[in-house]
Amino acid sequence: MEINLISDTVTKPSPGMLKAMMTAKVGDDVFKADPSVNALEEKVATLFGMEAALFFPSGTMTNQTAIKLHTNPGDQLICDKYAHVYNYEGGGVSFNSGVSCKLVDGERGMMKASQVEAAINPPDFYHSPLTSLVCIENTTNKGGGACWDFEELIAIRKVCDAYGLGYHLDGARLWNALVAKGEDPKTYGALFDTISVCLSKGLGCPVGSVLVGKKKYLDNALRIRKILGGGMRQAGFLAAAGIYALDHQFERLAEDHLKAIELGKQLEKLSFVKKVEPIETNIIIFEINEEKWTTDEFLEALSKKNIQIIGMGQGKLRMVTHMDYTGDMHTHTLKIIASLEGL
Structure with a gap:
């Protein structure tokens, strides 16, 4: 039995999803003539109560496009030190937009409104970069799948409004936060200028992310997507997977969260596990006592037991549950983890 807990991006399309893909109506999306892509974009925009949406090959490209929409070269964005846009997008902030990052020392990838306000450079002080954007990540990847307090997001919106800053949400795993906290996507759509959501993580699609926002931003996003090489032709085969996932594989994320909590509890029983981060969704981050194990x-x-997880550096390890991690796999993994105590 091969068990892959490296990420929730390792899933394969379900039989229902494959059928939806193979029977999709398609056209040329570069000319905005793919009916399945158009239907997905309309569906996601409606879900968030936002004006428009645009389908992308990847979450990194959606984030990089949003950053470019909200900034000019030489500007600076504010984000937490754990933010995906800073740590895991290949330096694209500087390469694609000529923008630097002001890092905030938050808690598990989440900042306070007071910290955001303190990080803003004086707009009339031309020796420092002009602050123009705040980027939020929910759930936080490096923070162990943590979910933001919505009231704090509202407080940060007020700071952005007071200083004329853009407000972007990297919602790669926002689906997990919505299920875990029982939140309405429209409340996020009313709060942020732009939101990126990933279809190829918890929802189990093979490819794809969507950027949603106000029409004035999304009209320009189409041009930026072209510049970045993100235009796809008969992309409806992929968009159909996204539609199927939203209709059939959204609410089941709660199952992944429960399995993650159970894995965390099993890890806590091991004498050589130094710390397990709080678990809210489908990510487990833990540290081991390296006097016992490296x-x-x-x-x-x-x-050796055919269970694959990932090291994050600095002594931290990560497991991520997902829809292809079955009940039998889960029972087996719990037993294997328990057996490590005696080695």
């Missing part, structure tokens, strides 16, 4: 030895011990 992280490489721990990874190797699981690998």
Whole structure:
């Protein structure tokens, strides 16, 4: 039994999703003539109560497009030190937009409104970069799938309004936060200028992300997507997967969250596990006492049992549950983790 807990991006399309893909009506999306892509974009825009949406090949491209929409070269954005746009997008902020990042020392990837306000450069002080954008990530990847307090997001919106800043949400795993907290997507649509959501993580699609926002932003996003090479032709085969996932594979995210909590509890029983971060959604981040095991030895011990997880550096390890991680796999993994105590 091969068990892959490296990420929730390792899933394969379900039989229902494959059928939807193979029977999709398609056209040339570069000419905005693909009916399935158009239907997906309309569906996601309606879900968030926003004016428009645009389908992209990747979440990185949606974020990079949003950053370019809200900034000019030489500007600066504010984000948490754990933010995906800073840590995991290949330096695209500077490469694509000529923008720097002001990093905030938040808690598990989440900042306070007071910290955001303190990070804003004086707009009339031309020696420092002009602050023009605040980027939020929900759930936080490096923060262990943590979900933001919505009231704090509202407080940050007020700061953005007071200083004339753009407000972008990297919602790669926003679906998980919505399910975990029982939130309405429209409340996010009313708060942010732009939101990126990923279809190929918890929802189980093979490819794709969507950028949603006000029409004035999305009209320009189409041009930026072209510049970045994100125009796809008969992309409706992929968009059909997204439509199917939203209709059939959204609410089941709660199952992934429950399995993650159970894995965390099993890890906490091990004497050599130093810390397990709080678990709210489908990500488990933990540290081991390297006097007993090195992280490489721990990874190797699981690998020998055909269980793949990932090291994040600095002694941290990560597991991510997903729709292809079955009940039988879960029971087996819990037993294997328990057996490590005696090694």
